[in-house]
Amino acid sequence: MNELKQRLAALGLSEEQVDGAIKTVAEFVKSKLPPEYQGMVDTLMAGETPDLSALGGGLL
Structure with missing residues (x-):
């Protein structure tokens, strides 16, 4: 998330x-x-990190 914030700030956006x-x-x-x-x-x-087990439809 910090990397995204830094990239947006580098475009000149305020916090x-x-x-x-x-x-x-x-x-x-x-x-x-x-x-x-x-x-x-x-x-x-x-x-x-979310629980991604539901994405496999229970296959994982």
Whole structure:
């Protein structure tokens, strides 16, 4: 997450703009996912590793 923030800041965005851009992208991505996967986006945005076992449909 820090790398993304640094890259956006390097484009000249303020810290407030960076945070807003990241939030907007996260909300957009979540809107395109089924509800059961939306929590993974929140987990990633928090800098954590989500449980990806559900992506395999229980095959893993």
